Amino acid sequence: MRRWQMRRNCALTPKQLLQFYIALVCLSLIVATGFFLAGVWVIPIFTALELTAVTIGFLIYCRHALDSETIEVDGKRLMVKKFIGYKETFYEFNTQWAKIEPPIEGSKIFHISQSNMRVELGQFIRYEQQLALIRQMRACLG
Structure with missing residues (x-):
C-alpha cells in the first residue's frame, strides 16, 4: 500500500494558538482594567472590539489549520x-x-x-x- x-503549512497548531490567545486576552484585559480604574472608560470598549476581531480571525485560522x-x-x-x-x-x-x-x-x-x-x-x-x-x-x- x-x-x-x-x-496545510501552518505556523501554529490549534493548541499553541489557544495558549497564545489566552495570554493575549489576559494581557489586554489587565491593561483595559487599569485604564478603567484610572477613569478612562473608552479603552475597555476598544479592547472589547479588538478582542472580538482577534477571536473571529483565530476561529477562521483554527477552522482550516488541520x-x-x-x-x-x-x-x-x-x-x-x-x-x-x-x-x-x-x-x-x-x-x-x-x-x-x-x-x-x-x-x-x-x-x-x-x-x-x-x-x-x-x-x-x-x-x-x-x-x-x-x-x-x-x-x-x-
Missing part, C-alpha cells in the same frame, strides 16, 4: 480523503480506470477522474511537488 499526505488531503493506493483501489474545514469527504477509484490530469503551468491543483467523478487535489503543495507526486502515483496505477 502506498500513501501520500498533503497538509486541512489535509490523503491519497492511498491499495491493490486496485485508489482512495482520496479530503479534510477541509472539519468536513471530511472520501472518494474511491479503480486504479485501472482512474485518470490523473496534470496541473496547468502555475496552477495550484491537479485532478483525478473516473467516469463522471472528478476530484481536485494538490492545493497544499507546490507545482514541482505536484509533478513528482503524479509520477509516483502513475507508477501505481494500471
